[in-house]
Amino acid sequence: MKIKKILALILTAVMLMSIVTACGSSSDYNCKCDVIQLEFSIWGDESERESTQGALDVFNAMQSDIFVSLVQIPNEQYGERLRTLQTANNMPDCGMIDERTAIGWTREGLIKKIDIYEGQPSRPFAGITFSDGGQPIGYSIGSEVLALWFNRDMFDAAGVPYPPTTLDTAWQWDEFIEVAKLLTLDANGNNLNSPNFDATSIVQYGVYVNQWAWQLEVWALSNGGRWYSEDGTRAVFDDAAIEAMQKVYDLHLVHGVAPFNPAQTDDGWWDSVGAGNVAMCTEGQWATGFTMFSDINYGVGVLPYMKQQANITAGGPVGVFADTKHPEAAATFLRWYSDPESNWAPILDGWVMPNTTDWFTEEAKLTRWIDEVPNRARLDARAFRTAVADVALHPGTVPTGWYYTPGTDQIDRVLIPALVEAANGSKTVKEVIESVRPALEAAVSGN
Amino acid sequence: MAGKKKKKSLMEKKEQRAAYVFLIPAFLGLSLITYIPLLAAMAIGFTDLRTGHFVRNRVLPPPRFVGFDNFVEIFTNPTIDFLNSIGVTVYYALFAVISSVFYSFFIAILLNRKIPGRAILRAIFYLPYILPAAAVMISWHFLLRYEGGLINYFLVNLGFERSHFLSASETVIPSLVMIAVWQCGNLIVIFLAGLQNVPRVYLEAAEIDGANFLKRFRHITVPCMTPIIFFNMLMSLVVSLQVVVPALSVTRGGPGKSSMFMTFLMYHVGFREGDLGKGSAISFIFFILAAILAAILFMTSKSWIFYEEGED
Numbered sequence: 001m002k003i004k005k006i007l008a009l010i011l012t013a014v015m016l017m018s019i020v021t022a023c024g025s026s027s028d029y030n031c032k033c034d035v036i037q038l039e040f041s042i043w044g045d046e047s048e049r050e051s052t053q054g055a056l057d058v059f060n061a062m063q064s065d066i067f068v069s070l071v072q073i074p075n076e077q078y079g080e081r082l083r084t085l086q087t088a089n090n091m092p093d094c095g096m097i098d099e100r101t102a103i104g105w106t107r108e109g110l111i112k113k114i115d116i117y118e119g120q121p122s123r124p125f126a127g128i129t130f131s132d133g134g135q136p137i138g139y140s141i142g143s144e145v146l147a148l149w150f151n152r153d154m155f156d157a158a159g160v161p162y163p164p165t166t167l168d169t170a171w172q173w174d175e176f177i178e179v180a181k182l183l184t185l186d187a188n189g190n191n192l193n194s195p196n197f198d199a200t201s202i203v204q205y206g207v208y209v210n211q212w213a214w215q216l217e218v219w220a221l222s223n224g225g226r227w228y229s230e231d232g233t234r235a236v237f238d239d240a241a242i243e244a245m246q247k248v249y250d251l252h253l254v255h256g257v258a259p260f261n262p263a264q265t266d267d268g269w270w271d272s273v274g275a276g277n278v279a280m281c282t283e284g285q286w287a288t289g290f291t292m293f294s295d296i297n298y299g300v301g302v303l304p305y306m307k308q309q310a311n312i313t314a315g316g317p318v319g320v321f322a323d324t325k326h327p328e329a330a331a332t333f334l335r336w337y338s339d340p341e342s343n344w345a346p347i348l349d350g351w352v353m354p355n356t357t358d359w360f361t362e363e364a365k366l367t368r369w370i371d372e373v374p375n376r377a378r379l380d381a382r383a384f385r386t387a388v389a390d391v392a393l394h395p396g397t398v399p400t401g402w403y404y405t406p407g408t409d410q411i412d413r414v415l416i417p418a419l420v421e422a423a424n425g426s427k428t429v430k431e432v433i434e435s436v437r438p439a440l441e442a443a444v445s446g447n
Numbered sequence: 448m449a450g451k452k453k454k455k456s457l458m459e460k461k462e463q464r465a466a467y468v469f470l471i472p473a474f475l476g477l478s479l480i481t482y483i484p485l486l487a488a489m490a491i492g493f494t495d496l497r498t499g500h501f502v503r504n505r506v507l508p509p510p511r512f513v514g515f516d517n518f519v520e521i522f523t524n525p526t527i528d529f530l531n532s533i534g535v536t537v538y539y540a541l542f543a544v545i546s547s548v549f550y551s552f553f554i555a556i557l558l559n560r561k562i563p564g565r566a567i568l569r570a571i572f573y574l575p576y577i578l579p580a581a582a583v584m585i586s587w588h589f590l591l592r593y594e595g596g597l598i599n600y601f602l603v604n605l606g607f608e609r610s611h612f613l614s615a616s617e618t619v620i621p622s623l624v625m626i627a628v629w630q631c632g633n634l635i636v637i638f639l640a641g642l643q644n645v646p647r648v649y650l651e652a653a654e655i656d657g658a659n660f661l662k663r664f665r666h667i668t669v670p671c672m673t674p675i676i677f678f679n680m681l682m683s684l685v686v687s688l689q690v691v692v693p694a695l696s697v698t699r700g701g702p703g704k705s706s707m708f709m710t711f712l713m714y715h716v717g718f719r720e721g722d723l724g725k726g727s728a729i730s731f732i733f734f735i736l737a738a739i740l741a742a743i744l745f746m747t748s749k750s751w752i753f754y755e756e757g758e759d
Binding site (some may be wrong): 005050079080083086087089104107108110174200259260262264322323406409410413414416417418420421423424426435436438439443444 | 467468497498499501502503504505506507524525526528588593594595603611613614615616697698699700701702703704705706714715718719720721
């Protein structure tokens with residue numbers, strides 16, 4: 001019995017010790033106490049982890065005051081995981097922020113309300129600056145705009161000229177549909193204008209407009225409408241916005257030039273041009289990165305328009321998290337990390353464009369990130385300059401709603417599933433929007 | 448001897464003490480991981496606690512007791528619309544439980560017969576259960592796609608209309624139930640074990656008396672299997688009420704709100720949007736609802752479960 005007792009006591013002691021150890025802080029582990037230790041969190045896959053770690057290695061080697069270590073979190077769990085870390089008082093010092101939550105997190109106090117560029121001579125351009133009540137609260141580390149991507153071989157086979165690459169020659173919406181008809185083919189090679197066209201055996205569609213909810217905002221703007229009020233205090237979704245969205249869904253429902261696209265998941269590129277069965281698709285500049293994964297002969301052009309030229313900016317921001325003990329050091333690091341010269345790999349691979357104006361206006365810099373980067377050069381560097389780079393600073397290009405509107409995460413939760421009913425034609429866009437309007441308004445107003 | 452307390456021997460007392468000591472880890476584990484969080488979640492449901500309250504230099508005012516405000520708001524706030532979620536979840540759960548139990552019982556009966564390749568077939572039917580749920584869901588998403596989906600390819604070639612499956616409000620729940628049924632290999636295994644314990648003597652006696660297969664099944668197999676049917680229904684009900692993977696990985700609660708399951712809503716409100724008070728209120732009602740449905744099942748069970756040796 002004595003042995004039993006001793007064994008029981010040992011087991012209990014071991015268990016209690018393990019609980020105490022698990023609950024204890026490990027932040028001092030491997031502490032290099034003479035330097036400031038920072039944790040920097042990112043989302044993304046293994047290749048993004050490697051490229052980010054490469055940047056951190058450079059930063060850690062070039063100075064001896066701050067040491068930054070990387071915390072990688074899967075993309076689909078990023079916000080949830082950070083919130084959980086916050087409840088455990090184990091939040092990283094700084095990191096990437098989900099665009100949709102940037103304003104909400106700042107208001108909730110999870111992100112420090114500091115301008116990392118305060119007092120600096122240059123900063124990212126206005127289109128990629130997150131602001132709350134007019135005050136900057138964060139900046140995208142790279143910039144993005146939407147473009148029209150296409151398969152050159154499909155255009156060549158159909159004898160159709162490539163899409164325009166300058167804003168002044170962009171297709172009007174109806175022209176765009178007419179071209180899409182020429183590129184929609186059945187199994188016998190007949191296009192949609194042919195009397196022999198068999199709609200039950202379509203093997204190639206003309207177009208795929210990305211309907212992942214936030215990307216639809218660009219068509220509302222193009223049609224003279226708005227999703228949100230300019231000050232980000234109201235959900236507008238006016239008639240022009242509704243009409244524009246219906247026009248997008250009608251590409252499939254009425255014109256038959258686009259595949260059915262419920263947009264329940266964000267895989268537009270790989271469902272369309274990237275899959276090799278659609279001639280054109282709309283997608284962000286980041287598609288330059290996708291093009292390196294296939295041997296399709298890609299090209300890039302400007303978006304078509306409805307009533308006016310419009311485009312939207314996007315790009316993941318970084319921020320200083322609330323509980324860091326070293327906000328100045330974190331801001332210093334984030335400034336360095338956001339500088340294209342420091343963090344060149346994502347630009348080189350095609351995932352982002354630079355974030356300051358000089359990279360879009362100075363010829364030497366334009367050459368460096370467009371003409372000398374193979375992923376962009378093979379799209380045709382001249383076309384990329386006018387169809388994408390020039391668009392970033394064009395007056396018709398405005399920040400996506402999440403740069404100035406709170407609650408866009410909640411709006412996504414409501415809008416993405418709701419719009420499937422417009423995509424499948426069981427409801428009109430007007431019916432869908434009116435059914436969720438109270439929820440959209442509540443999400444933005446926070447009530 | 449009833450009513451007379453037997454005095455415990457020294458040995459018994461020592462063993463009792465040892466038993467308590469050995470139970471400490473399990474008790475602590477259950478308390479720390481299950482009961483305390485459960486009680487905490489209930490309590491949080493009556494506060495306006497958010498993730499932002501855990502920030503050391505918080506900008507939010509201190510969390511406060513808000514009574515039943517969260518419970519009222521989850522039913523009245525249009526961004527949450529909890530009533531819809533309850534309806535959707537109960538619809539899915541009942542549909543999935545009934546379909547899974549019928550299907551798995553039927554397959555178990557077939558697999559209980561002496562047929563060639565029985566062992567392989569049993570493995571094939573069990574396999575879906577051990578596959579990762581998210582991977583299964585994404586694979587089915589591709590199979591059920593409106594364009595390019597294998598199932599629609601076969602439907603069209605057989606002369607049927609294409610179906611939207613996961614992308615139409617009318618078909619999304621039946622499609623998800625179909626996937627749940629396909630995954631219920633565990634129920635089949637439990638039914639199989641039960642079928643092998645049906646006393647052969649009853650079946651043989653009935654056969655000698657001239658009872659055909661259907662009569663033997665109706666009057667012997669089914670009554671003997673009722674405890675197993677009850678167990679499988681209960682397990683299936685609990686799992687189905689907790690459904691979240693389809694919404695997380697594919698449907699995002701849609702089309703419309705037709706797959707906005709309670710657990711998905713709870714996850715979104717509590718973890719993604721950081722509103723721990725409302726998230727906990729949802730989980731509290733979810734807990735009550737699950738308990739009510741389980742209690743109904745238990746109450747009805749008395750009238751249809753057959754215990755061979757009487758109830759204990």
